[in-house]
Amino acid sequence: xxxxxxxxxxxxxxxxxxQLGMPGVMLMENAGRAVSERLLAHxxxxxxxxxxxxxxxxxxxxxxxxxxxxxxxRSVDVCLIPPEEKLKGDAKRHKxxxxxxxxxxxxxxxxxxxxxxxIIDALLGTGISGAIREPYRGVIxxxxxxxxxxxxxxxxxxxxxDDSPVPEGAALAERTITLQxxxxxxYTYPGRHYYGExxxxxxxxxxxxxxxxxPTKRNVWKRADVANHWQSRAADSHKGSHGKVGIIAGSxxxxxxxxLTAGAAVNAGAGLTTVNTPRSVMPTVAAHVPEATxxxxxxxxxxxxxxxxGIAIGPGIGFDAKGRERLKTLIDHFEGPxxxxxxxxxxLDEMLENVREREHPLIITPHPGEMAALIDASPxxxxxxxxDVAETFARExxxxxxxxxxxxxxxxxxxxxxxxxxxxxxxxxGGSGDVLTGMILxxxxxxENVQPAVSTAVYLHGYSADHLLERGTPMETxxxxxxxxxxxxxxxxxGTSA
Numbered sequence: 335x336x337x338x339x340x341x342x343x344x345x346x347x348x349x350x351x352x353q354l355g356m357p358g359v360m361l362m363e364n365a366g367r368a369v370s371e372r373l374l375a376h377x378x379x380x381x382x383x384x385x386x387x388x389x390x391x392x393x394x395x396x397x398x399x400x401x402x403x404x405x406x407x408r409s410v411d412v413c414l415i416p417p418e419e420k421l422k423g424d425a426k427r428h429k430x431x432x433x434x435x436x437x438x439x440x441x442x443x444x445x446x447x448x449x450x451x452x453i454i455d456a457l458l459g460t461g462i463s464g465a466i467r468e469p470y471r472g473v474i475x476x477x478x479x480x481x482x483x484x485x486x487x488x489x490x491x492x493x494x495x496d497d498s499p500v501p502e503g504a505a506l507a508e509r510t511i512t513l514q515x516x517x518x519x520x521y522t523y524p525g526r527h528y529y530g531e532x533x534x535x536x537x538x539x540x541x542x543x544x545x546x547x548x549p550t551k552r553n554v555w556k557r558a559d560v561a562n563h564w565q566s567r568a569a570d571s572h573k574g575s576h577g578k579v580g581i582i583a584g585s586x587x588x589x590x591x592x593x594l595t596a597g598a599a600v601n602a603g604a605g606l607t608t609v610n611t612p613r614s615v616m617p618t619v620a621a622h623v624p625e626a627t628x629x630x631x632x633x634x635x636x637x638x639x640x641x642x643x644g645i646a647i648g649p650g651i652g653f654d655a656k657g658r659e660r661l662k663t664l665i666d667h668f669e670g671p672x673x674x675x676x677x678x679x680x681x682l683d684e685m686l687e688n689v690r691e692r693e694h695p696l697i698i699t700p701h702p703g704e705m706a707a708l709i710d711a712s713p714x715x716x717x718x719x720x721x722d723v724a725e726t727f728a729r730e731x732x733x734x735x736x737x738x739x740x741x742x743x744x745x746x747x748x749x750x751x752x753x754x755x756x757x758x759x760x761x762x763x764g765g766s767g768d769v770l771t772g773m774i775l776x777x778x779x780x781x782e783n784v785q786p787a788v789s790t791a792v793y794l795h796g797y798s799a800d801h802l803l804e805r806g807t808p809m810e811t812x813x814x815x816x817x818x819x820x821x822x823x824x825x826x827x828x829g830t831s832a
Contacts, residue, residue: 335534336544337552337753338515340460340495345547346514347391350539353546358424361537362391366398366428368535369487369511373399374406376485376509377452382409384450386442386477388457388470388491389416394425395487395513396456397432404437411446412439415457415473442473447480455486455505460495460517466503474505486510489517490528497522497721504528513537515544516554521741521753522720551750552721555789560828563786576605577779580629580638581772582647582660584611584619591650591676593622594765594814598772599646600625601821602791604779610638635660636667644671644779648678649768657681662688671695671778675771679704689731695784697734699771705737725751734788736774738767742796744789752789757796758803765814770795773821798824 338346350356373383383403387396393414400412412432414421421429432439440446447453455477457470466474474491477484484507489495492504495517510529512520514537519525567576579599584592592611599607600623607626611619616628629638639645645668647661658681664672665688672694674682679700682689689696702713705723709716716723717739724737728745735745744752773791781787798820802812 335554335556336515336548337518337521337554338495338544338548338550339518340462340489342548342550343460343495343513343515343517346539346543349543349547354540354543356539359427361539362394362424362428363398364537365391365395365487365513365535367402368513368537369395370399370402370406372511372533372535373403373452373454373485374408379408381451382449383411383452383454384446384482385410385412385454386457386473387412387414387439388459389420389422390425390459392456392459392487392491393421394428396454397425397428399454399456399487400439401428401432401435401437404435411450412437413442413446414439415442415469442469444476444480447476447482450482453477453480453482453484455484455491455507457505458491459488462492462494462501463498465501466492471503474503478503478506483508484530486529488513489519493519493525493528495519497525497719499718500525500528506530509533511535514539518552518721521554521755523717523740526740553750553752554755555744555752555793556755557793557828559786560790560793563781563783563790565780573605575780576603577643577776578606578608578641579604579775579779580608580610580642580645581626581649581775582610582631582638582645583649583651583768584609584615585650585652586612586614588650588652589615589618590765591768592619594768594818595646595649595772595775596623596626597815597818598769598821599776600772601818602773602776602794604776608638608642635663639664639668639670642668642670644673644775646673646675646771646775648673648675649771651677653677653681658684661685665689665692665696669694671697671775671784673697673699673771673775673778675699675767676704679708683708686731689733692732695734695778696732697736697774697778697784697788699736699738699767699774701738701767705735721751725749734784736770736788736792738770742792744785744792746785750785752785754789754792754796756793757799758809760799760803760807760809760812761796761817763813766795766817769814769817794821794824794828797828801827 777787
């Protein structure tokens with residue numbers, strides 16, 4: 335599903351109205367009806383609603399919601415926050431229709447909070463930017479202090495539709511019912527904290543309106559996408575059919591990085607996994623991953639990457655002059671998907687010219703700190719501009735960027751961005767990134783197209799953490815090894831074990 339900013343959604347609305355001939359008043363009716371249906375599904379017959387209405391389309395939606403709920407004989411109070419002369423266009427028409435239906439509204443008074451069960455936030459829509467001004471600032475503060483469930487229409491009031499900073503005093507919703515398309519701020523932090531449980535409802539705008547107005551290609555990679563791109567195994571296949579992968583990982587002080595990466599690759603379906611690690615480390619790693627084969631680090635890199643379908647380099651490796659030369663050789667000469675992670679990212683900035691000249695897929699998997707080092711910025715700046723940072727680097731250098739963190743992004747050289755919505759804070763622990771690298775390697779080695787392979791690996795990695803949490807593993811005790819052990823169940827639960 336395409337993810338949009340508030341400005342982009344405005345363009346979609348205008349296209350639907352001006353080019354497709356869909357009356358704005360009809361779209362507003364569709365929006366209000368869709369939200370009211372979800373409210374009736376979530377809340378009981380005895381719940382009392384308070385609809386708080388602002389100007390603009392969000393306020394018009396609020397009048398439709400109130401009318402629809404009253405038509406169903408539900409208990410509804412309606413408060414109009416701005417002076418009524420501020421209402422214009424379609425919002426004004428729906429206010430008039432609400433009144434002609436015999437229903438009344440009042441000016442805002444905090445006393446209404448004492449006789450309501452659910453507050454409907456229809457104050458500010460996607461057009462908000464910057465600080466929240468009065469009278470909305472005081473009303474939203476009262477909402478947040480009311481100790482009542484808040485349901486936001488489209489997005490919580492005060493929260494921008496893009497990745498701009500969230501202003502002080504934005505509405506904290508228990509639930510958000512988003513209209514037509516998910517908004518970008520839902521996939522950013524701290525924006526997501528304000529949304530609560532979120533669902534998207536259609537208001538009847540055809541896909542052609544989105545295709546013709548939104549230049550950015552940002553989509554959420556869903557469970558259905560995983561299943562639709564799954565590579566089933568033929569009955570007569572063999573280990574060479576499912577990816578011969580090489581992993582350059584581990585050192586005397588970090589043997590676990592090699593074990594985790596290799597274990598993830600094996601459990602994510604790689605047909606034959608070979609680990610390049612120091613001779614002294616090989617017995618330790620082999621004890622944890624007996625299914626892999628091993629290649630001593632002191633042999634030539636050319637003999638290691640021969641006949642490999644994919645290579646990953648970096649986890650726990652450290653980087654001296656020889657390590658730099660290995661990475662540069664792989665960038666220049668390895669003719670398959672190359673994944674650079676962890677320690678490999680620490681020296682990649684020295685080789686960006688080689689990266690841009692590379693003809694074969696290169697995938698980088700930075701966390702915000704590693705990404706910041708690559709672009710000479712701070713981690714805070716990366717987190718504030720996650721989409722722009724990942725997308726710009728991917729286009730400029732011709733690489734796939736897996737920018738890790740909440741809602742991990744997969745940005746492609748062609749300008750697409752795929753958003754992952756699985757995972758939890760249990761992944762915020764050493765070794766999780768090594769597991770992801772191994773999983774990505776296993777998928778890219780046997781998938782024809784890189785992006786579905788990477789996005790599927792990212793999705794299942796996060797899903798593993800969600801599965802463990804669901805099965806009772808606390809986030810605090812979740813480990814990277816747990817993620818690897820959960821993969822058989824995760825594959826089965828996603829309908830991908832055919």
